[in-house]
Amino acid sequence: MIVCRTKTELMLQLSELRRNGERVGFVPTMGYLHEGHASLLRQSKIDNDVTVLSIFVNPLQFGPNEDLDRYPRNEERDLALAAECKVDLLFMPSVQEMYPEKPLTTIIVNQITEKLCGASRPGHFDGVGTVVSKLFHLVQPERAYFGMKDAQQIAVIQQMVNDLNFPIEIVPCPIIREPDGLALSSRNVFLSAEQRQQAVVLSKSLQLTDEWMNDSEMTVAQLVAKVKLQISEASTAVIDYVELLHYPRLDAPEPTALLKSIKQPLLLALAVKFGATRLIDNRLLNFMEVEEHV
Secondary structure (H helix, E strand, O other): OEEEOOHHHHHHHHHHHHOOOOOEEEEEEOOOOOHHHHHHHHHHHHHOOEEEEEEOOOHHHOOOOOOOOOOOOOHHHHHHHHHHOOOOEEEOOOHHHHOOOOOOOOOOOOOHHHOOHHHHOOOHHHHHHHHHHHHHHHHOOOEEEEEHHHHHHHHHHHHHHHHHOOOOEEEEEOOOEOOOOOEOOHHHHHOOHHHHHHOOHHHHHHHOHHHHHOOOOOEHHHHHHHHHHHHOOOOOEEEEEEEEEEOOOOOOOOOOOEHHHOOOOEEEEEEEEEOOEEEEEEEEEOOOOOEOOO
């Protein structure tokens, strides 16, 4: 595994590989790697000749009161997992390397970024779009891999790729969960024992939609209310949002619309705080065929 810490090193190594026509798969991350990231790397290894992993905690996507300094980091662990997954190139730049000066150019994807996490984290997806655009230009992959746990992020990046004609295929990959159903996240490490136990309510609430969807009179608003009620049974849970939106454009269906009448994909998305730790989860539904990301 080749480790590059500068843009120049990265592009030099990639130029050598591309002389032989290798197809490049790319997995951008913020590190503190877990099995969810490993699943993306394994898929890239199957699909491509070369797999590039980036680890960079991007300050542009953190607001002034968010957990940039608290975000978990463990370089030794990350290097071990990357080697285990047989990553070919690992790009680990510093903030100074990525942003030698304050950037004056920002990637903004309208509308899609204004819902869900974008509503409570203004500017977050501008930072995501900007850093992913920079990384795409540096790596120039044929494919890029993202986990469906961040479904809104995938929608934003796919829109950016479409609008700006990036010659890159965006590959969404299933959510990876703990045995009890909790979606893997780097932030799970911050949960207390009680919070960790109660956080399972997120995946359980999503699973209960199978039962609720069988009610032919169930409306969009009623389903959302049922999910909120289920989550509220966890005493430490504080709901940021529970929303059911068309996917991937994230426009809202009529609250009184019957679920059985909606044929296009819908995203049931949750963001819930347990103490200071904010967790997200989701399920993609289309009511003609249910895609379970577990």
